[in-house]
Each structure stands twice: as structure tokens, then as C-alpha cells.
Amino acid sequence: MAITITPAQLALLAPSARSSYRDAFAKGQQWLDQYGISGNNLRIAHFMAQMLHESGGLTIQFENLNYSAGRLPIVWPSRFLPKGPLDPADYAHDPQKLANEVYARASLGNTSPGDGYKYRGRGLLQLTGKASYEEATNEMR
Known part of the structure; x- marks a missing residue:
């Protein structure tokens, strides 16, 4: 039932x-x-x-990527100093630049410039990546 x-x-x-x-x-x-x-x-x-x-209790539509320089190495330790190669100050409070760096992966289907931000987490389950967006769209048709 x-x-x-x-x-x-x-x-x-x-x-x-x-x-x-x-x-x-x-x-x-x-x-x-x-x-x-x-x-x-x-x-x-x-x-x-x-x-x-x-979705933050069904209140969030887009993934919030407005991170401080101090938070970036905690969320993405392999990408940002001190363990990773990137300086967090260069990405702090710049959601578009951050998304295009951390989500620019072919495994997500993000192969064109700007895809990381364009296909950032969105919706009820915060789907991320062009491939996930396409799969969900095709499934719902």
C-alpha cells in the first residue's frame, strides 16, 4: 500500500x-x-x-556556494590550501568561480566553460551536473 x-x-x-x-x-x-x-x-x-x-526544509532552490576563505578548505580539503593547490582567498564569496572550479568535471557531464555554475546543485534533491540534469529531465518525460 x-x-x-x-x-x-x-x-x-x-x-x-x-x-x-x-x-x-x-x-x-x-x-x-x-x-x-x-x-x-x-x-x-x-x-x-x-x-x-x-533543500533546507524546501526553502533552497540553488546550492549556496558563497563560502568564506576559511570554510573552503574544510568543504574541499583536497582542492584548497593547506592540503590542496588552490588559494581559498581567490574563490571566497565568488560562487560562479567556485562552481566552475569544483564542478568542472566530465564525470558530471560538465564539459563546456561555465557548466559548473550552470549545473550546480538545484531542486529538491540538489541535482548537480549536466548529466544528472539530463537524466532527470529524460526520466520525467
Whole structure:
């Protein structure tokens, strides 16, 4: 039996949710059913927890890449000094430059200049990378 999250339940879980997310979630029950997410309590709990975490309680649309110089080596230790080759001061508070550096990977499908920022984390699950965007788009058609 499929578990349905009602609009009232969603409002309790995410009281500050963006209206676009509330609408998408209300219309997306078929996807939860199709992929077996709504099939048992553990699956729906995991999905909801992940979605609520990634989207900041359904309030975040785009990944926030506005990091301070002190935070960059913590988030990406292999890329930024003292362990990595890059100076964090060069990327601090510059989301576009940062995304184009850390997400400029063919494994993400990001092969053109600017793809890192263009295909940064977005949406309910913060999909990242051109390949993920294309896969999700094709799956939803």
C-alpha cells in the first residue's frame, strides 16, 4: 500500500516551504509510487529526510556556494590550501568561480566553460551536473 504525504503533513515537516516545492510535491506522488519510494515507511522517511535536508526544509532552490576563505578548505580539503593547490582567498564569496572550479568535471557531464555554475546543485534533491540534469529531465518525460 502506497504511503501518501498530504499537504497538511508536508506543511508540518516544512512550514516555510516554497510554494513551487509544495506544488511540485503535491503533483509528484506518481513518482514516489513509480520508484517504490512510497512503498514502505523506511523508504518514505529516508526520501523525505534527504529531500528536506538538501533543500533546507524546501526553502533552497540553488546550492549556496558563497563560502568564506576559511570554510573552503574544510568543504574541499583536497582542492584548497593547506592540503590542496588552490588559494581559498581567490574563490571566497565568488560562487560562479567556485562552481566552475569544483564542478568542472566530465564525470558530471560538465564539459563546456561555465557548466559548473550552470549545473550546480538545484531542486529538491540538489541535482548537480549536466548529466544528472539530463537524466532527470529524460526520466520525467
